Amino acid sequence: MKIILSRKGFDSANGGMPSPIMPDGTLLSMPIPSDDNMLYDELTYDRLSYSEILHQLAPRKKFGQCHVDPDIRKNCRQKPVPNWTPAFGQIGAAQGVLSNANVEVGDIFLFFGWFRRVELHDGKFRFVRRNTGDFYDHSDMHVIYGYLQIGDIVSDKSLISKFPWHPHSSVSRLENSSNTLYLPSETLSIVPGLDGYGTLGYRNDRVLTMRGKSRATWNDLPFLLPEHIYGQRKNGAKGAGLYYGGIWQELVINESEGLIDWAKSIIQ
Numbered sequence: 001m002k003i004i005l006s007r008k009g010f011d012s013a014n015g016g017m018p019s020p021i022m023p024d025g026t027l028l029s030m031p032i033p034s035d036d037n038m039l040y041d042e043l044t045y046d047r048l049s050y051s052e053i054l055h056q057l058a059p060r061k062k063f064g065q066c067h068v069d070p071d072i073r074k075n076c077r078q079k080p081v082p083n084w085t086p087a088f089g090q091i092g093a094a095q096g097v098l099s100n101a102n103v104e105v106g107d108i109f110l111f112f113g114w115f116r117r118v119e120l121h122d123g124k125f126r127f128v129r130r131n132t133g134d135f136y137d138h139s140d141m142h143v144i145y146g147y148l149q150i151g152d153i154v155s156d157k158s159l160i161s162k163f164p165w166h167p168h169s170s171v172s173r174l175e176n177s178s179n180t181l182y183l184p185s186e187t188l189s190i191v192p193g194l195d196g197y198g199t200l201g202y203r204n205d206r207v208l209t210m211r212g213k214s215r216a217t218w219n220d221l222p223f224l225l226p227e228h229i230y231g232q233r234k235n236g237a238k239g240a241g242l243y244y245g246g247i248w249q250e251l252v253i254n255e256s257e258g259l260i261d262w263a264k265s266i267i268q
Contacts, residue, residue, distance in 0.1 A: 001190075002107040003263050004098070005208075005251040006088075008070060009113035009145075017058055018116035018140055020125065022046075025202040027145035029113050030054065034067035036167040043068070043076050056124045067167050070111055072146050072184075072197050081165045086197045088148055088182045089168030094249040095178045101230040101252040105153065106189065108263060109182070111146040112208060114215060141209040142216065147267050148197040151185030190264045198267075206266055210241040217241040223259035230254065 009019045014032035022028055028045055031038075040051035040063045054063050070088035088109060090098060117128045117137060128138045154160055157174040160181050173179045185196035200206060208218040218224065220242045226233045229244075230252035237243035244251060253259060 001255050001260060002101070002103060003253045003255075003259055004103060004107060004109045005144075005253065006070075006109045006111050007113060007142075007249050007251075008111050011114055016061070018114045018127070019145075020053065020057065020118040020127075021115050021143070021202050022125075023119060027115060027143055027200060027202055027206075028053070029073075029111070029115075029145050029199075031066040031068045033063060034065055034167070036065055036067045036170065038066055038068050038167070039064060040066055042078050044078055045076070049078075053125060057118065057127060069167055070109070070146065070148060071166055072111075072148060073199050084165065085163070086148065086184055087163055087166050087168075089166060089173070089180065090182070090250070091168065091173055091176055091179045095180050097231070097248075097250045097252065098180075099178075103150070103252060105150050106185075107150050108188075108190075109148045109150070110144050110263065110266065111148070112142050112144045114140060115143045115145070115202075116140050135211045136204055136207065139209070140215045141207050142218065143202065144200060144206045144208065144266055146197070146199045147188075147263075148182065149185045149188050150182050151196055152183040154181040154183060155179070188267065190260060191268055194267065200267065213241055216245075217243050221258070221262065223256045223262065224253065228254050228256045228259070 009029035019030045020028050041049050043050040051063055072086045118125045119128050131138050161169050163169050168179055168181055188194040188196050209215045210217050210219050217237050224242055226235055233244055235242050236245045
């Protein structure tokens, strides 16, 4: 079994701010801006639209359309989609990585992104600004917020088109031969009582970032070392930690001692 650390949601180039860790611990991954047929106004958390939450956090920014992918959060649309099913789409070079690494049915995506805690101040959300002395309370961090165990891999465009709510069913993506949808298994094989996909709340053990470091420097867990990673990855960290630099979305980790137990503990 392979584990894929898949970077999703806002980053410095797409959105330009962290996704919020809500006061109740919800890791609310914000879909990146795009020209897809979905508005931040149409997505909700606790009766607030994503656009309103973003306006409170960054009043000078404007957010219109977005790319909801991976689509794994139940009931986040104002207007529910009939027969909705979760799915994750990939295309182009990033899909090439998954294909070349022989990612297959049974492998598990762990979705992570850039997050920071928010708090209520005068009735509105804002990012926590003060240093409380606890690194996890005020820092920018990479945090694992969801998972999907692959139950099916769909690349035939006539089949992908049967998921019209998903952005990878758009005409332009259907014409790309690399366009692929990953659908979840019914249950999670490593924790049979759980669905094959889901979102996760905040816990310190779901933080990849090493305490005291910038967000892209991770805890140097032995199964995340370069010798277990697909491709010619090098650890660019200065001193302690792991740093896999560059613009990338998918980090494919081959099974080694401790990896599956770690993934299980993250999801449970």
